[in-house]
Structures are given as C-alpha cells and as structure tokens.
Amino acid sequence: DVKVTQSSRYLVKRTGEKVFLECVQDMDHENMFWYRQDPGLGLRLIYFSYDVKMKEKGDIPEGYSVSREKKERFSLILESASTNQTSMYLCASSRSGQGAKRYNEQFFGPGTRLTVL
Amino acid sequence: GEDVEQSLFLSVREGDSSVINCTYTDSSSTYLYWYKQEPGAGLQLLTYIFSNMDMKQDQRLTVLLNKKDKHLSLRIADTQTGDSAIYFCAERGPNDYKLSFGAGTTVTVRA
Numbered sequence: 001d002v003k004v005t006q007s008s009r010y011l012v013k014r015t016g017e018k019v020f021l022e023c024v025q026d027m028d029h030e031n032m033f034w035y036r037q038d039p040g041l042g043l044r045l046i047y048f049s050y051d052v053k054m055k056e057k058g059d060i061p062e063g064y065s066v067s068r069e070k071k072e073r074f075s076l077i078l079e080s081a082s083t084n085q086t087s088m089y090l091c092a093s094s095r096s097g098q099g100a101k102r103y104n105e106q107f108f109g110p111g112t113r114l115t116v117l
Numbered sequence: 118g119e120d121v122e123q124s125l126f127l128s129v130r131e132g133d134s135s136v137i138n139c140t141y142t143d144s145s146s147t148y149l150y151w152y153k154q155e156p157g158a159g160l161q162l163l164t165y166i167f168s169n170m171d172m173k174q175d176q177r178l179t180v181l182l183n184k185k186d187k188h189l190s191l192r193i194a195d196t197q198t199g200d201s202a203i204y205f206c207a208e209r210g211p212n213d214y215k216l217s218f219g220a221g222t223t224v225t226v227r228a
Contacts, residue, residue, distance in 0.1 A: 004159070031214045040125065042205060042220035043160075050214060090159055094214060104148075104209070106216060108159030
C-alpha cells in the first residue's frame with residue numbers, strides 16, 4: 001500500500017522559532033510537494049521538488065524554504081515562524097514522466113496542523 | 118496562475134444524488150481531478166478525467182466535463198453518510214506535475 005507520512009499530526013510553536021516539517025514517501029516518486037490548506041482557500045502550493053536537490057517555488061513560497069537531500073524525503077522549513085503561518089500543511093508525492101499522457105495521481109499525507117502562538 | 122472555483126457547501130439527504138460543480142479558467146488543462154478529504158485525513162483521489170473526454174462513470178460517481186464552458190461536475194448517486202467530506206476539484210496544465218486546486222466543497226449528508 002502506497003504511503004506518504006508526515007512527522008507530526010499536531011505541532012505548536014512560538015513566534016520566531018525555526019520549524020521543520022518532514023515528509024517521507026515509500027513509492028520511489030520523483031515529485032514531492034508541500035501545500036498549505038486554509039478554510040475557503042483550498043490548497044495552495046508552497047514548494048515542489050521534481051528530483052533530489054531540485055526545487056521550485058509554488059504560489060506562496062514567502063517565509064518558507066525546503067530541502068530534498070534524499071529522494072524519499074522532503075522537508076519544509078519555516079525559518080522564523082509567524083502567526084500567519086498557522087495552518088494545515090499537506091505533503092504529497094507523484095510519479096513523473098510521459099508528460100500529458102499520464103494522469104499522475106498525487107498521493108497525500110495525513111497533514112500537520114501547525115499552530116504558531 | 119490558474120483559477121479553479123467551486124461552491125463551499127452542499128447539504129444533501131441520504132439516498133439522494135449530490136452534484137458538486139467546479140469551473141476553471143486554464144484552457145490548456147490536460148487532466149481534471151476530484152479529490153476527497155475525510156475529517157482528519159489527507160486528500161484521496163476519487164476520480165479523474167482526461168480533457169478530451171466529456172463523461173466518465175465509476176460505480177456511484179459520474180464526472181461530466183464541458184470543455185467549452187470549462188465546467189466540471191461530480192455526481193454521487195445514492196449519497197451515503199460516508200460521503201460526508203470535503204471534495205476538491207483540481208486541474209493540471211500541460212506541464213508534468215503541478216495541480217491547481219479549488220477551495221473545496223464541504224458535503225454534509227443528513228439522515
């Protein structure tokens with residue numbers, strides 16, 4: 001059974017702290033994604049990675065950075081957490097290749113609910 | 118970026134059909150998806166449709182695509198309490214990996 005796991009389900013941090021969110025997938029997928037989910041806004045892409053050490057900014061990268069040192073692991077870093085980063089964070093992965101011919105399902109982790117006080 | 122819009126709430130009686138609607142703006146979309154998110158869980162792919170199709174049926178689920186109007190719908194027949202969830206519409210452009218999601222429709226099934 002395919003699996004995307006996230007290091008924490010719930011996290012509470014203080015303003016200014018450095019926060020690491022970890023995501024691991026066991027499907028040997030090339031692509032990995034970090035989204036944040038807010039009510040009424042849906043999912044917004046923060047960063048994605050299409051290969052080890054490769055990353056591209058999504059729609060809302062400000063205040064975040066990412067790291068992908070190994071194929072199976074994609075980390076989201078909040079250098080200095082702020083209250084407006086309180087949100088649900090979802091990691092996903094997908095297979096790459098064959099462009100528009102593949103429907104390339106994204107598989108999601110259960111999410112990390114981050115609260116910044 | 119691409120815009121995907123859907124209504125935020127839908128209430129339906131158990132046993133009735135549910136119809137969730139979605140509109141998108143990117144005419145170069147290749148695939149369109151419906152994801153389901155149950156409480157406390159991540160998203161799970163329900164179904165998808167390729168942009169050169171206008172209908173896809175999978176058991177209780179029917180997806181209709183009107184490419185001219187950029188309108189996508191998901192019909193759930195015989196809606197059950199287990200169908201209560203948030204349903205996200207998403208579209209993928211010609212590049213290989215990026216999806217754009219709508220805000221999600223919260224479906225509540227009442228007895």
